[in-house]
Amino acid sequence: MSGKHFKGQEVSCCIKYFIFGFNILFWLLGVAFLGIGLWAWSEKGVLSNISSITDLGGFDPVWLFLVVGGVMFILGFAGCIGALRENTLLLKFFSVFLGIIFFLELTAGVLAFVFKDWIKDQLNFFINNNIRAYRDDIDLQNLIDFTQEYWECCGAFGADDWNLNMYFNCTDTNPSREKCGVPFSCCTKDPAEDVINRQCGYDVRAKSDAEQKMFIHLKGCVPQFERWLHDNLTVVAGIFIGIALLQIFGICLAQNLVSDIEAVRASCFRNFLFTLPWFAMVSL
Template identity: 70%
Template sequence: MSGKHYKGPEVSCCIKYFIFGFNVIFWFLGIAFLGIGLWAWNEKFSVFLGIIFFLELTAGVLAFVFKDWIKDQLYFFINNNIRAYRDDIDLQNLIDFTQEYWQCCGAFGADDWNLNIYFNCTDSNASRERCGVPFSCCTKDPAEDVINTQCGYDARQKPEVDQQIVIYTKGCVPQFEKWLQDNLTIVAGIFIGIALLQIFGICLAQNLVSDIEAVRASW
């Protein structure tokens, strides 16, 4: 993966906007979690749920403070997966599914496959897949019923304009970021829904405690 792809202004901008929006949600929920966690602790019950709330709040703070570290870890994770593409069949299937689903190739572009010993474009590479990409990078023809597993051969030896006809040239990270932007409301709704379920669970637990104490008091 080249430094040019990783430090591209468009990708960095998308990541920053995503992290900012994600942390707004975390901070909003974190304040509520803090109050509910303290309440649960003072009631001598639901301590475990209170701890979970504190951990979620801590995760949100750490995600904001160490966002650059998280981005670096994602960078290395994707690189390692591309390098090990032929070494693990499960990993291979996961990468193929991701590239087909997001209609992308590599982390930030098709040239990321130079990291793999079978697909790199070096002169010493004797593989038939040299300077190519996996079949999951290929654009799909709806009329084809059988997958052509050799469709990515020599794809990156062509000019970029011609590559766009044969393979996906956008990276999976930018495609995923675009999906998050397009579905930000859904993503936020899922997190808020999970938080509400947790709050509802604590309320039920506290009501149960109150009922038990009322029964004991009547003895």
């Protein structure tokens, strides 16, 4: 009996420190993401003027760092302290919170598969909305440029989507030097060029389609993203399955540790009740 009890304590101890070590990495990563997000906001002056958050016309990529960092910080903190201090409340919070995230990810995956056309329309709306705000935020600008360079695309469904931007539209009243142009990230790259020509997209949409093809990518980012997703479906599915299994593993470990802690406490309480009459008799 004592051997089995010792073995159970040993397994519980291993689970405890495994959860602690596993979550401290996430906690540190969460702190790093939060630090990067707050630093980026301070560089843009957002922290000194909080009302400027609502002034951004498009999506601020810093929100990704803040949201992901905040979630990782909360989960890592609850998992670390819960395992180290054997706090069942924090461990239950950790497992429930992780379960909610897993459920939301699963729901999002199912909805994305069922409502593919709606997701496509929303992605188009998202990209076009950020095209309008391209010059409003440097982080957003860098994100759009990275996307267009990586997928060799221009706009949501084509280069003419840049008419939505006040600096690039082709209207006669547009005084901008970038009129009828596109950002440099739309341009086809010459391997021989070491320096990026940031004016390569100037006046390019004033040319014919045949001429445009020589200078810029004509395919939109939504079709290119669909193509990339189709070509890398196995890798993407493997990553999501790996993340899901990791989350399920964390939930199971946390629940196992909670069960062990509650079992030990219940055993101690029973032993106390059993020995209480003997103490009473001895004191008499």
